Amino acid sequence: MRIAFYGSSLLSSYWNGAATYYRGLLKQMALLGHDVTFYEPDAYDRQKNRDMDPPDWCRVVVYDATEEALARVTAEAADYDVVVKASGVGVFDNELLVQTMAAARSDAIRIYWDVDAPATLAEIQPDAAHPLRVTLPSLDAVCTYGGGQPVIDAYTALGARAVHPIYNGLDPETHHPVPADSRFSVDLAFLGNRLPDREKRVEDFFLDAAARIPEKSFLLGGSGWGDKHMPDNVRYIGHVGTGDHNAFNCSPMAVLNINRDSMAATGFSPPTRVFEATGAGACLICDAWTGLEMFLEPDTEVLVARDGRDVGEIMSGLTRERADEIGKAALSRVLRDHTYASRAQEVHRLLRAMRDAKAEPTPA
Template sequence: MRIAFYGSSLLSSYWNGAATYYRGLLRALATHGHTITFYEPDAFDRQSHRDIEPPNWARVVVYPATEDGLRRVMAEAAEADVVIKASGVGVFDDDLIEGVMAAARPDAVRIFWDVDAPATLAEIAPEVDHPIRRALPSLDVVLTYGGGQPVIDAYRALGARACTPIYNGLDSSTHYPVAVDAGLATDLVFLGNRLPDREARVEQFFLEPAQALPDRRFLLAGSGWADKAVSGNVRLLGHVGTAQHNALNCSALAVLNIARDSMASTGFSPATRVFEAAGAGACLLTDYWDGIELFLVPDEEILVARDGRDVMRHLSELTPQRARAIGDRARLKVLSEHTYERRAALVDIILREALQARRAAVAA
């Protein structure tokens, strides 16, 4: 199938947490024989912070973030068998969902792929005339980054024909164990951009424990933290490209995952960082959210904290030997059950069934 995918960016992870997700899924999906064109706007300075060059498994079209550029790429939706609009493109999102679905051929599959479902649902639920809500009845399926049954039920209630979570996973060709980098050695590392709906949780689960444990070392990586007040044992790294993630994960005693507010309250939404770190064999420590045990076993394959005191307790009890054992078990689990190859196999089935149904309906 020819797939037209309209998303934030495939080439850059700069202020774009979905990059790893897109890359892993679409690379694996291409192995099923699909031809993928990814459309991304030249916005937010992402193109000057590329992590990868255009890959051989997808054609990437970088278009000007202008009305003319938008019209040009929306028109190309007419050439595809599957038209996918992702959430959070960042520019002209409302115009895109309406334009690409209107341009799609009658026999083409139409999909909204939500990479931040809890936040999207909170936005569109009270707005009956929201462009996404208007589009839902005409879409073949909604795919989401996660969210489990709560998100499925919410989308169905708003008019979606079908909704299936496609969870994050591991691309073992990009995330794997590497040697410790002495320059990144630390007790606890958190990698995440500074966002309003996560900052308070970063303070609770990372910065407050750091202040309470002055003899331990902490690394805070990600964009936006440069002017954040931190204790003297916290080192700020700024943006860290995906090529450095393995070294970052493998050089810490533990790697902290902190969910955004909406994902923590909804649950069933493991971040890309969870599988990246597990794939590198790192010892993961996560804030609590419903559904963790569907992916990794608490206390055996991942450590779970309900507050900052739990973070401090885990750090005080964690030895390098136990951290290694937890990381090894997590890596085996994600390699066997949570790879992007497995996620893409499910997407392939969904696409083929939707295309068959769409063509049958058009022919009737």
């Protein structure tokens, strides 16, 4: 099928945590025979901070963040069999949704793809006039970054016809073990941009842990943390491009993942970092959340912490040998059960089912 995907950015991970998800999933969709075009705005300096050239498996259309360009690219939705509007594009989000779905052919499959369902639901649940609330009943489906049954129930209650969580996964061609890099050789590393509903949990799980064990070394990567007060044993290195993610994950003794407040409170979804890190063979320490055991086995494939005290205790007793064992077990698990190839097969089956349902004659 010909798929138009309107999202934040495929070419840049700069202030764009969904980049890995888009790349892994859409590459595999293309390998299944789908013709994919990704539409992304020139916004937030993402095009100045590209970490990927346009791939041969996807046509990428970069458009100016103007109303004129918006009208042009949304009108092109009429040329596709599947029209997808993702959440969090960042420019003209509501207009993109309304105009792309209005332009789509009557026989086209129309999907809203939510890469941050808890935040979206918090925004639209109290506002019956929100454009997404108004549009939901006319869409064929909502696909989400994850969230499990709580997110399915919430979207269904708001009028969605069907809700399908498509979880993050691993692209083993992109994320895989590499030799250690001295730039990232510390005891514990965390990578994540500074966001309002992440900051307190980073303080609790990472900075508090660092303060508890000053003899250990910590590394913080991601945008926006430059003026944050940190313990002396924390080194901040700013934005880490995707080209360095494997080395960032392979070099420390352990890597920390911290869900944002909204993701911890509503449903569950393993962030891209979980599979980036485990795909590189890292020993992952993860904050506790419902559903984690669906993806990795606690104590065998992942270490689980409830707070900074737990992180500190884990790091105090963790040896390199134990960390290597956990990293190897996690890598084996994600290669078996959690690749983007398997996620794409899920989407492929969904699209075929929706296409067939549209082709069925309407009962008299």
